[in-house]
Amino acid sequence: MCGIAGIINLTKPAPNSLELFAMTKSMVNRGPDDEGYMLFNEASIPFYGNDTILKKHQHIDNAISHHFKVGFGFRQLKIIDLSNNSHQPMCDIDQKYWIIFNGEIYNYKEIKSELISIGYQFFSNSDTEVILNSYREWGKKALNKFNGMFAFSIFDSVKNELFIARDRMGIKPLYFYHTTHKFIFGSTIKSIIDSKLYTPAINWEGLTQNFRFSIAQRPTTCFKNITALEPAHYLKIDLNTNIIIKEQYWEIPVNSQNFDLTEKQSKDLIEESLIKAVNYRLNADVEVGTFMSGGIDSTTISVIASKTNPLIKTLTLGFTEFKDFNEIKEATETATLNNLNHKITYTNASDILTNIDQIITTYEEPYFALSANFILAKIAANNHLKVVLNGLGGDELFGGYDVYNKLPLWNKLKMYKHFIKLLPNMHPKISKAIDISGYTTIGEFYAHYYTNYNDYSISKLFNTPVKSTQNTIADTYNPNGLSFTDNFEALNFYNLKSYISNHQMRTTDHCAMHFSFEGRFPMLDHNFIEASFKIPTKYKVKNNIQKYVLKELSKKYIAPSCLAMHKKGLSLPIKHWISNDLKDFTLDHIQKLKTRHLFNNNEIDEILTSNDAYKIWQLVSTELWIDKFISTK
Structure with a gap:
């Protein structure tokens, strides 16, 4: 888990080392353990920074007048291979390829064994070197082998080519700014701003989306000319021609429900996939903990993790003032049942209110609420943890949100929408409830449900022309018109694309990195996602019980009170x-x-x-x- 930055001078080499240093310095929280640079023109020249552990080369200050074509900057949070051998930017044995990498590859040991069997040698125990040699061996096809969260860039100094990729679910961020003369990228928007090579301005389309959906829908951001690389995509930049190619390498596996699965087979498939996903995410050379609310997702993950690591810390947040928000009772009962190493931390309003400026800086874009993620991240740091497992993904994959309950109503109202139009004036609440009858596609229905402002309200508020956002969700995430087995599956799809990737991942990753630790998400393991899409919808909701199959497998791990608890979420x-x-x-x-x-x-x-x-x-x-x-x- 780290921070990466790059400046590519597209038209001619230029002396941008101060700008690269500023970008990297702005991400010190993402990587307080080490620092490194690589500048390339005719040759690769490494530099060190103030926090570099092994100072073998020149300090980056000496590169002020150095003209370069490609510049890499790096900040490291050491999780796997704590030695100096994991230093980045890292090159392969022939110094043909250079890499900067943010994230973790959980199955790196398996891939490493495969590479060793075909003749590769390794000088480190890092997953970074595994990515580097995998790309050397398989090129872009290496992405299909990686199980993890990542954003990385590899420079091929022979082909004069840059490769940038992001993980399947967009857990690790990657933003870029592209002009005729430069291509600048970083783990944060702030790093691009701090380069002083970009002047921040409002992107009104992005801000419109932000007001409607609480976050601009990626690749759009609220910053003019700042773009996010989409999840499961890569960019390839030919620096000989400056031609940029963007391609998608993975898609959420809709239309893969296996209707031959029995309920027991469905439960067993999910359990087997979840156990493997959790155990992968325990791989680390530092202590690993879990966030454990009283809900079924995080409690189940915590208990499964404790089977492999009995001493794992399970962290629960409690409120001293607003006790209705607490899930301490349920979390404690599960901890007692399984003899977990349970830590409860209480917070109050002042913990949030005194940190508002930091929270805004961390989010980087406007947000319609104050999130508890910042306080959760602070708790992890106070417990000296660098890795914490998180239960995100269960609601999106198995139908835990209220939007899934609205599907039957929407289907019925669509049938009678012409009759509804003839009804006389109705009570405002009834009128609002049946508004959804006018939405003909599942994309429109989803967008309406997750709307804070509709287009009319936004057009009244904004002084600039407002582009319609009714079809934004479908146009952004399903431009090729993928069909779905059913509408429930479609909501799974859109929740993973829009809500998890943009809303949840952005706040969770940025808050975690503010406190220099990484969050890991077993239920966003792509193999677990693929397994969940095989489960027939009838087992995801049964007898009006949401997340039915997940609750059934959880019964053997968690306290009954967790299953009975009304969903609260991390509300403030x-x-x-x-x-x-x-x-x-x-x-x-x-x-x-x-x-x-x-x-x-x-x-x-x-x-x-x-x-x-x-x-x-x-x-x-x-x-x-x-x-x-x-x-x-």
């Missing part, structure tokens, strides 16, 4: 805070936003009057974001 009392602890803070920042005249101030006043906590906080968050990243005042 944002509505209470904006009316109390954050009242002055909220009003001050909204007033400042109004002075910018970027939005319709009358509409801002309407939102304040509505007391819609999420819409109000979205405005506050936008002001904080503009002030932090965009404003030159």
